[in-house]
Amino acid sequence: MKSETSEERIQESANGGSTGYPDSPAVRVENVNKYYGSFHAVKNLNFQVGTGRCFGLLGPNGAGKTSMMKILYGKNQRSHSGENTVEVMGYDPDNHELEIKYLTGIVPQEDNLDVELTVLDNLLIYSRFYGMNRSQARSRIDELLEFMELGEKKGAKIRELSGGMKRRLIIARALINNPRLLILDEPTTGLDPQVRHHIWDKLRQLLNRGVTILITTHYMEEAFQLCDELAIMHKGEKILQGNPRSLIDENIERYVLEIHNMENVGDIQENDSVRKEQDNIRLLFYSNSHRELEKISETLNPGDYYLRQSNLEDLFLKSTGRALHE
């Protein structure tokens, strides 16, 4: 039996909703598709997000990440082209949008605050969507502004805030109903490194409190730092999934020699243990043997190259290609 009143729903959300036991996934996606007309934007997607875990969706522009996220919170209808399942905290978004609204917090890609209103009024208006009374809302808002370190901006108009403050406020807003699942679509795009690190720290604190996080990002460092697991999408399809460290270890050579000045580079060939890649500004040699790459580097000017461990960005480019997508 589901809760009837908004207060009960908020309480239920605080207690973990319909999936308040630790082993059940917070999100389950099986064979999900999304068509826009005849365009196939999400293709047979499958993944699960464990309760209290951080799951990342990565992919080039147009890969289908936002389309998938919107399906989860009911802003997009999935296409029913075959047997498929979507469950968010145990609910199907097709017929339980309201329940999901009470259990999740959404940080959309765009800043959709009301610019004419103050920080406080933006949050108060949002609290009404959850049926919170004014005193309940005010104490929650104070708590959240303190958490996101925006207390001093309570009376400020939105247009007086920096980009970083607006993003922090949108995260605070998404937490107003004490959600068990937080969905963030590129939460730190365009922000300076200090704000980005600040937001990562807050997201880690939420994870430590048991909140489940689903995030899309174009920042590989962000995905590596935060995600227990991630899926890389390409043209609507999932092409890789796993723990970030394991994905790197299992899918790309350990070391890379990056050559930035290609003017004086002779014709270095790839061989069985060295793989060559090139983009407009760099020549890259990948190998599991540090020594092999060192040997190549000995033929170069010291300032022209960089020998390092390969990372998530190397894997991302290897798996989704170096050509522009959209």
Ligand SMILES: Nc1ncnc2c1ncn2[C@@H]1O[C@H](COP(=O)(O)OP(=O)(O)OP(=O)(O)O)[C@@H](O)[C@H]1O
């Ligand atoms: N409402 C829509 N109508 C038609 N096509 C759409 C619509 N929304 C998205 N698309 C298309 O679906 C594809 C996937 O878009 P989506 O926004 O899901 O990608 P994304 O991976 O989130 O990209 P980005 O990283 O740029 O945000 C794109 O080709 C996009 O143009």
